[in-house]
Amino acid sequence: MLKIAVQKSGRLYDESLKLLKECGLYVDNGMDQLKAEVRNFPAEVYFLRNSDIPQYLEDGVVDIAIIGENVLSEKNANVYVLEKLGFSKCRLSIALPKTEEYTGITSLEGKKIATSYPNTLQKYLDEKHVTAEIHLISGSVEIAPNIGLADAICDLVSSGSTLFKNGLEEKDILFRSEACIAANPTSLEDKKEIIDEILFRVQSVLKARDHRYILFNIPNPQIKTVGKMLPVLKSPTVLPLLDEGWSSMHSVIHIDDFWKVIRGLKEHGAQGILVIPVENMVI
Numbered sequence: 001m002l003k004i005a006v007q008k009s010g011r012l013y014d015e016s017l018k019l020l021k022e023c024g025l026y027v028d029n030g031m032d033q034l035k036a037e038v039r040n041f042p043a044e045v046y047f048l049r050n051s052d053i054p055q056y057l058e059d060g061v062v063d064i065a066i067i068g069e070n071v072l073s074e075k076n077a078n079v080y081v082l083e084k085l086g087f088s089k090c091r092l093s094i095a096l097p098k099t100e101e102y103t104g105i106t107s108l109e110g111k112k113i114a115t116s117y118p119n120t121l122q123k124y125l126d127e128k129h130v131t132a133e134i135h136l137i138s139g140s141v142e143i144a145p146n147i148g149l150a151d152a153i154c155d156l157v158s159s160g161s162t163l164f165k166n167g168l169e170e171k172d173i174l175f176r177s178e179a180c181i182a183a184n185p186t187s188l189e190d191k192k193e194i195i196d197e198i199l200f201r202v203q204s205v206l207k208a209r210d211h212r213y214i215l216f217n218i219p220n221p222q223i224k225t226v227g228k229m230l231p232v233l234k235s236p237t238v239l240p241l242l243d244e245g246w247s248s249m250h251s252v253i254h255i256d257d258f259w260k261v262i263r264g265l266k267e268h269g270a271q272g273i274l275v276i277p278v279e280n281m282v283i
């Protein structure tokens, strides 16, 4: 049995369960359940508090976890990050009231900084040879400067709207984070086969999310030119249409190339362009 930890509730919960589902793991979870079996895979899912997961992972209570890199870094957890997952992206930043001058982290020498990330902040200050007073706060860090508790804050930022609402400005980024899959080092050896299987599925799902399947009709004289425009995995599929002189071309493209490719196809006479999401991609 592979033991997988996910956040019990909060920002990581929905995406974590969605990913497991896309990987073909169907979790029978009811409300407020702490543990749930996976119906069709030898695994159990543990629903835990985000902040507790690094310890459970390090102690081997769970084998792998879906967790923010920021938490692993703060807890200095002895675990391996196997794959970044591309969601819950945020940055751990220094922010100050808008009116305060900031010319770099040395501006905070001798100042008070409120944070829920004392270890990451202290490490950063040490690297920069800055001495500052760290005030540990577990929530609503953003209000600290307004109530005179601190001169600056060090907190997670994603959209920046919380900082804005509190009259603060992001000045420095200490750390960029996103959700990842992390593993206990011993489990990586003892349960290598099943962890490899999960990782293989996750990588296929992530790859598929970045790609689209396209198919279109094209006049035969344009096939070669259009073929060169498609950054395909191997070579595009070309099938004859009933209408003489026309073919149907199929390919898979990366979303970053999407609009450029579509425009080029139209310019070369492509018609009936269909774009389809890819569920899984094994290459």
Ligand code: PRT
Residues within 6 Å of the ligand: 007, 008, 009, 010, 011, 012, 048, 049, 050, 051, 052, 067, 068, 069, 070, 071, 088, 089, 090, 140, 155, 156, 157, 158, 159, 160, 161, 162, 163, 177, 178, 179
């Ligand atoms: O209670 P538990 O221990 O389970 O969880 P938690 O309170 O740590 O969890 P939660 O759900 O708040 O966050 C889980 C994870 O989501 C974090 O550890 C990060 O990896 C990730 N994440 C991504 C964020 C944010 N973005 C984020 N913006 N976590 C918190 N925030 C907060 C931030 O602290 C600030 O208060 O959102 C506010 C700022 O957001 P913006 O959009 O206004 O900039």
